[in-house]
Amino acid sequence: MLLNILKQQIMKLTNAVTASISAIRFPYTHHSFLSPFTSPLFSRRNSNSMLNSTSSSTIRSLSSTTEEGFQASPEKQQQHQQPWLIVGLGNPGKKYHGTRHNVGFGLVDAIADAEGIPMSSVNFRALFGKGFIGNVPVMLAKPQTFMNASGESVGAIVSYYKIPLKQVLVIFDDLDLPFAKLRLLPKGGHGGHNGMRNIIDRFKGSRDFPRLRIGIGRPPGKMDAVNFVLRPFNKQERQELDFTFQHGIEAVRILLLEGFDKSATFVNSTKSIEQLG
Numbered sequence: 001m002l003l004n005i006l007k008q009q010i011m012k013l014t015n016a017v018t019a020s021i022s023a024i025r026f027p028y029t030h031h032s033f034l035s036p037f038t039s040p041l042f043s044r045r046n047s048n049s050m051l052n053s054t055s056s057s058t059i060r061s062l063s064s065t066t067e068e069g070f071q072a073s074p075e076k077q078q079q080h081q082q083p084w085l086i087v088g089l090g091n092p093g094k095k096y097h098g099t100r101h102n103v104g105f106g107l108v109d110a111i112a113d114a115e116g117i118p119m120s121s122v123n124f125r126a127l128f129g130k131g132f133i134g135n136v137p138v139m140l141a142k143p144q145t146f147m148n149a150s151g152e153s154v155g156a157i158v159s160y161y162k163i164p165l166k167q168v169l170v171i172f173d174d175l176d177l178p179f180a181k182l183r184l185l186p187k188g189g190h191g192g193h194n195g196m197r198n199i200i201d202r203f204k205g206s207r208d209f210p211r212l213r214i215g216i217g218r219p220p221g222k223m224d225a226v227n228f229v230l231r232p233f234n235k236q237e238r239q240e241l242d243f244t245f246q247h248g249i250e251a252v253r254i255l256l257l258e259g260f261d262k263s264a265t266f267v268n269s270t271k272s273i274e275q276l277g
Contacts (some may be wrong), residue, residue, distance in 0.1 A: 177215025
């Protein structure tokens with residue numbers, strides 16, 4: 001009888017000690033932790049409800065993907081900025097690759113390569129990429145609508161993401177600039193460029209967005225301008241254009257990180273490779 005009572009007391013003491021240890025080691029067993037790979041935390045549909053039940057510090061630790069899908073390091077996530085849209089104009093297809101009318105495409109490709117931004121998706125009728133330049137979120141786009149309908153793609157992107165026009169940079173070719181010369185302007189007309197004309201139409205006539213013009217020069221002799229802009233570059237022109245693209249990449253970095261005025265000063269005072277030689 002005494003032995004049975006002693007066993008019961010020992011059992012009670014053991015259970016009490018076990019419960020105390022469990023409470024110390026796992027005090028929050030009621031909390032449901034979310035996997036950073038399976039959580040719907042940053043999808044548009046579920047972000048509001050999840051934010052109500054999850055602290056901001058927990059959100060930052062769960063995922064490196066922002067709400068808009070940009071891949072970011074933790075320090076970049078703290079910068080909640082409206083993204084820039086950088087658009088290069090051109091015509092899709094191998095037939096037009098490397099032609100004068102496609103230098104906008106060429107500079108956007110150069111920016112994507114330099115900044116490690118993949119242009120691997122097709123959205124809004126454009127080849128599309130998302131990433132960062134410094135700590136600034138950016139979207140790169142090459143409309144696949146053909147030049148004269150560029151505004152259909154650009155207008156859809158701007159409308160969907162609600163991007164301020166002052167943060168839409170359009171890059172395009174310009175017959176009125178000397179070959180490989182860059183010119184950055186805060187706003188302006190279309191200058192006879194059909195792609196720019198269509199974009200302005202889609203912006204309801206607004207011209208208040210920056211543009212980076214790339215000179216392709218005038219057609220020689222009596223050559224028709226349409227035929228001229230669809231011509232490819234020769235080897236020497238390609239080398240000079242590569243030099244210009246490097247300056248264009250730097251100009252975009254300055255624009256996003258230091259502001260329009262500094263970028264315009266850099267671009268509009270840059271000498272060509274021939275002048276430097």
